[in-house]
Amino acid sequence: xxxxxxxxxxxxxxxxxxxxxxxxxxxxxxxxxxxxxxxxxxxxxxxxxxxxxxxxxxxxxxxxxxxxxxxxxxxxxxxxxxxxxxxxxxxxxxxxxxxxxxxxxxxxxxxxxxxxxxxxxxxxxxxxxxxxxxxxxxxxxxxxxxxxxxxxxxxxxxxxxxxxxxxxxxxxxxxxxxxxxxxxxxxxxxxxxxxxxxxxxxxxxxxxxxxxxxxxxxxxxxxxxxxxxxxxxxxxxxxxxxxxxxxxxxxxxxxxxxxxxxxxxxxxxxxxxxxxxxxxxxxxxxx
Amino acid sequence: xxxxxxxxxxxxxxxxxxxxxxxxxxxxxxxxxxxxxxxxxxxxxxxxxxxxxxxxxxxxxxxxxxxxxxxxxxxxxxxxxxxxxxxxxxxxxxxxxxxxxxxxxxxxxxxxxxxxxxxxxxxxxxxxxxxxxxxxxxxxxxxxxxxxxxxxxxxxxxxxxxxxxxxxxxxxxxxxxxxxxxxxxxxxxxxxxxxxxxxxxxxxxxxxxxxxxxxxxxxxxxxxxxxxxxxxxxxxxxxxxxxxxxxxxxxxxxxxxxxxxxxxxxxxxxxxxxxxxxxxxxxxxxxxxxxxxxxxxxxxxxxxxx
Numbered sequence: 001x002x003x004x005x006x007x008x009x010x011x012x013x014x015x016x017x018x019x020x021x022x023x024x025x026x027x028x029x030x031x032x033x034x035x036x037x038x039x040x041x042x043x044x045x046x047x048x049x050x051x052x053x054x055x056x057x058x059x060x061x062x063x064x065x066x067x068x069x070x071x072x073x074x075x076x077x078x079x080x081x082x083x084x085x086x087x088x089x090x091x092x093x094x095x096x097x098x099x100x101x102x103x104x105x106x107x108x109x110x111x112x113x114x115x116x117x118x119x120x121x122x123x124x125x126x127x128x129x130x131x132x133x134x135x136x137x138x139x140x141x142x143x144x145x146x147x148x149x150x151x152x153x154x155x156x157x158x159x160x161x162x163x164x165x166x167x168x169x170x171x172x173x174x175x176x177x178x179x180x181x182x183x184x185x186x187x188x189x190x191x192x193x194x195x196x197x198x199x200x201x202x203x204x205x206x207x208x209x210x211x212x213x214x215x216x217x218x219x220x221x222x223x224x225x226x227x228x229x230x231x232x233x234x235x236x237x238x239x240x241x242x243x244x245x246x247x248x249x250x251x252x253x254x255x256x257x258x259x260x261x262x263x264x265x266x267x268x269x270x271x272x273x274x275x276x277x278x279x280x281x282x283x284x285x286x287x
Numbered sequence: 288x289x290x291x292x293x294x295x296x297x298x299x300x301x302x303x304x305x306x307x308x309x310x311x312x313x314x315x316x317x318x319x320x321x322x323x324x325x326x327x328x329x330x331x332x333x334x335x336x337x338x339x340x341x342x343x344x345x346x347x348x349x350x351x352x353x354x355x356x357x358x359x360x361x362x363x364x365x366x367x368x369x370x371x372x373x374x375x376x377x378x379x380x381x382x383x384x385x386x387x388x389x390x391x392x393x394x395x396x397x398x399x400x401x402x403x404x405x406x407x408x409x410x411x412x413x414x415x416x417x418x419x420x421x422x423x424x425x426x427x428x429x430x431x432x433x434x435x436x437x438x439x440x441x442x443x444x445x446x447x448x449x450x451x452x453x454x455x456x457x458x459x460x461x462x463x464x465x466x467x468x469x470x471x472x473x474x475x476x477x478x479x480x481x482x483x484x485x486x487x488x489x490x491x492x493x494x495x496x497x498x499x500x501x502x503x504x505x506x507x508x509x510x511x512x513x514x515x516x517x518x519x520x521x522x523x524x525x526x527x528x529x530x531x532x533x534x535x536x537x538x539x540x541x542x543x544x545x546x547x548x549x550x551x552x553x554x555x556x557x558x559x560x561x562x563x564x565x566x567x568x569x570x571x572x573x574x575x576x577x578x579x580x581x582x583x584x585x586x587x588x589x590x591x592x593x
Binding site: 117 | 291292293294295304307308311312314315316317318319331334335336337338339340370372373374375376393396397398399421422423548551552554555556559562
């Protein structure tokens with residue numbers, strides 16, 4: 001399936017084991033149209049967007065989105081569909097561009113807490129610890145207007161309304177509770193913390209290592225005035241000053257957001273991400 | 288083949304931010320299985336099987352049917368125990384029209400309320416006005432008019448009624464096929480014809496028009512009422528449902544954990560007969576069930592509500 005692919009052809013998969021995958025496909029299509037209109041300098045890409053349920057489908061992808069849904073369910077179904085290891089290979093060994101939203105962010109974290117009894121399997125890829133259902137239950141779900149600096153840097157002039165805040169929807173959302181140092185192997189220190197699960201280590205492919213430097217995690221978005229957004233005082237007390245309120249992060253091709261850009265109809269983040277994918281492929285295909 | 292739910296739909300006359308959050312959670316449940324559980328132990332089995340949410344209730348529909356009597360909202364203590372035990376969303380049922388049961392369920396913090404015909408209705412005419420609540424609602428339907436009336440009242444998610452507690456999928460299929468056929472018919476109508484249809488099926492015109500344009504319900508639509516096997520679940524998915532509720536079908540069967548896992552796999556891989564064959568193997572005894580064809584109409588729960 002990977003043969004006969006032209007230089008400008010890119011296949012982007014959306015993991016479709018469970019959750020809001022069709023919303024991402026719709027936003028990706030919208031984003032590809034916007035890109036087709038604006039690009040003159042970059043190589044014109046021919047984008048294909050597919051739902052991914054099997055290893056074979058995953059193997060045809062150049063980039064992947066792991067959507068929102070229930071992270072425990074996605075993780076269990078992935079395990080039983082023999083998808084966990086192929087996903088770890090995709091993200092950590094090949095380091096192909098991957099974006100996780102909400103549940104997807106949890107799965108891409110190297111460490112997560114407040115998981116179900118007995119823990120859950122993580123894919124890993126981002127050296128962060130996420131806190132699941134950070135804001136509480138569904139009645140604490142909320143929307144907030146975010147300033148996402150990376151959006152205005154991304155060819156902002158071509159983009160109508162790029163400087164407008166991004167309306168972000170948080171549904172039983174996780175947050176990045178802590179940035180972790182990049183370590184050789186598993187986040188062993190995290191494993192000693194009570195009720196915390198970690199992702200297994202996979203070393204990056206040697207040829208990929210020459211192109212990509214893992215580096216430290218970059219904070220891409222912060223939720224301001226978070227305490228004010230919460231309705232219940234009980235939740236406010238749980239806020240950890242040290243933790244911060246990081247809701248978007250990136251580390252060497254792997255991007256995570258705790259909110260749901262796929263629920264807004266606003267394709268700006270998808271446009272930005274496809275540009276990132278395109279650049280990553282340029283680096284990879286023409287070394 | 289299911290039609291995708293567009294990222295932005297109105298789904299309600301007074302569309303606002305809170306409705307986006309309510310329908311947003313339903314979208315996150317898509318492609319998943321929601322399981323009826325009566326205690327924390329069953330909730331853990333459901334979570335371990337890969338359920339996207341659990342429905343906490345005192346008796347599964349099959350037992351409500353067998354034991355009779357008035358079926359009401361469950362003891363909040365039991366619901367809270369389940370909420371403390373699992374990390375996935377917890378839903379709970381309130382009686383049709385019983386807005387105080389809904390207030391109580393909201394106060395204890397459940398993630399979704401099912402205004403359900405499985406419980407004994409509390410109001411002969413009114414359903415709950417659901418928009419004022421901050422907790423989202425799911426409601427049952429047998430046809431398009433009923434679905435749109437519920438959405439108009441504020442339901443953020445719809446399910447087929449099917450015939451709960453029977454293990455017989457025929458009514459769920461009937462309700463899904465009815466909704467699909469009615470939407471298809473509406474799709475070919477002019478605005479003038481849609482006004483007549485809106486009157487005939489007692490649905491708000493604007494919602495009907497939006498639905499006709501989308502070619503599907505404007506909110507997430509699950510199957511419910513009689514699903515007992517992985518094949519039943521995949522059948523409902525292929526008929527266009529976004530996900531599946533399983534009530535008595537799991538914990539009234541021989542090997543609940545195994546069946547629950549199999550149904551979860553079947554909902555993800557609903558279009559892959561090889562996977563369906565593999566997961567259908569050796570599941571033990573399915574729930575015995577009741578043939579809907581031999582039931583008196585007064586025994587059916589789906590007739591409750593309008």
